[in-house]
Amino acid sequence: MLTKRIIPCLDIKNGRTVKGVNFVNLRDAGDPVELAKQYAVKGADELVFLDISATLEGRKTMIDMVLQVAEQVNIPFTVGGGISSVEDVDVLLKSGADKVSINSSAVKRPELINELANKFGSQCVVVAIDAKQIDSEWKVHLAGGSIPTNLDLFEWAKEVEQRGAGEILFTSMNNDGTKNGFANEALAKLSETLNIPIIASGGAGTVQHFVDTFKEGKADAALAASVFHFGEIAIKDLKEELRDNNIEVRL
């Protein structure tokens, strides 16, 4: 049976992880390659690297990092942040990334999804959607959530699927950073209306939140950052708890 995936997400700036990481037995907690290796050993199913470098130099360093991760890590990984063209994706995939994640650039030019799916295959195209619930309506936001749009989450998600995305990474801005659980109602609606995998993001605080997002939110995968980076939740413990709740995981 296909298992539910647990995905740690690392923010990368100029080749280093930011927001800090608090791992024991790690020589250099800022080194994304070291961290990725640790996560692979600890049972993470995939990894996501989000490039938040604002400079060209930072971008080059990112490509270097992708190459090193591909060389040294034996699980799949996705790279997101600052991707707006077929050329950007070509470089990342050639450097060994398994998938790329696009967000604002897809909203600005939706044809990008078709272009990427046609050239590289749907399996490597993740479309990330940040949305906020305002007066019971879920509105898509851009640029890390700073720019609101009139796009409805569910309509946009449907279009994204039709254009050839292989997967959707949905972050609820209402939940992100709260550690109060994932946006399970919206997630379940996405999962039921679409036929591609949905990754839940935003709100992870406890093991129970993961149980809930798989059961109530019907998510195919769950992504989190700080609860993993600061060792608040160990991936192995999390997966054992999920298994005890009859959720299929890779252990």
Add this chain to the structure above:
Amino acid sequence: MKIVIINYGAGNIKSIQFAFKRLGYDAILSNNPEEIEAADKVIFPGVGEASSAMSMLRTSGLDTLIPTLKQPVLGICLGMQLMCNSSEEGNTIGLGIFNTEVKRFNNTVKVPQMGWNTITNLKTDLFNGVKNREFMYCVHSFYAENCNQSIAVTNYGLDYASALQRDNFYGVQFHPEKSSTAGEQLLKNFIELK
């Protein structure tokens, strides 16, 4: 040990090369027929769409070369699918090495299948030291129908052939290069095949 990864323009082959490097082998990327024929082991990778991958094979004449190879050949993902008789994807005629058809998952399951699934009914030395119900990483929308050449079976809505074998030809639907230590064991087994 000379390992050649067939480089015909389909997909991310760097990951496979890196996986061999982690095992201590330098695999070469090549589309040169002589170099491929002279290899001890051949990897036939592939990611993307079947009909365009097949036409790239034809352009380079590799479609006639691959079925005549005598050394162990391992098709991975789309590579394995192209070794079958045909694929529903782009109505593609395959290389006919494996006597089975490739079909699309129907929409009772999410497509693509993405993530870790178990392999069972393991046969041949390719799976030495790999336990029954081991997890492998899968990313695909099409599957090979289960048949008497299946050497591993996976269930996703239905049972399909997650690995195939005929003579010196092997194929795996999952990505051993991305399947943690179990995947590395499989690649190591492939290198050790006689």
